[in-house]
Amino acid sequence: MTRKRRRLYIAFAGLLCVATAAALILTAFEDNLVFFYSPSDVQAKGLPEGRTARIGGLVEEGSVEHLDDDRVEFVVTDGAHSLPVVYQGALPDLFREGQGVVAEGQAGDNGVFQAREILARHDENYMPAEVADALKESGEWRPETGEDPAEAKSR
Structure with a gap:
């Protein structure tokens, strides 16, 4: 074997x-990728089967229903479209109707999102950027403080 051929084999290896x-x-x-969808995105594109995804928006007023065994059903909306969500477990303390929420889980067979984790706003000035952007696009953005969440997040 020549030197040139040996170098070629080493480079190939x-x-x-x-x-x-x-x-x-x-x-x-x-x-490990988890993509974010708004209810309007879900309506337009659907959710990938068997893949973990995050949906976000506002918890629709009057939609929270506590069932047996710590199960909760509620509706997430971005103003234009809504998506029913089912979650089993303890909800965050700041979870309530009319507030921003992000649910992580998978699409169910019957069009209901099966959430494994619920993330709620942690104070009055914060909302996940993806949720705020989706609400702005739908025309439902109503900040309580009058400031852009991206600006509040950067402080």
């Missing part, structure tokens, strides 16, 4: 190792 590592890293990232 190195490229193969780098390509394998890149493929493994990208596969790991794909499994």
Whole structure:
């Protein structure tokens, strides 16, 4: 085997190792990605089957219904469209009707979003940027303080 051929084999083996590592890293990232959707996005595009997603908006007034075994049903809206959500577990203390919420889970068979985690606003000045943007797009943005949530978040 000549020196030139040996260097070529080493370079090829190195490229193969780098390509394998890149493929493994990208596969790991794909499994952990969680995309955000507003109810209007869900209406237009639907939710991916079997994939974890986050939906966000406002908890619709009069929609919260506490069922047995710590199950809660409520509706998330962005003003234009609504999406029913079912969650089993303890709700955050700041969860209430008319407030911003993000639910993480999967789409159910019957069009009901099955939430595994509920995230609520942590104070009167904060709302997740994705939720605020979705509400602004739908024309339902009503800030209590009159400031943009992106500005409040950067302070």
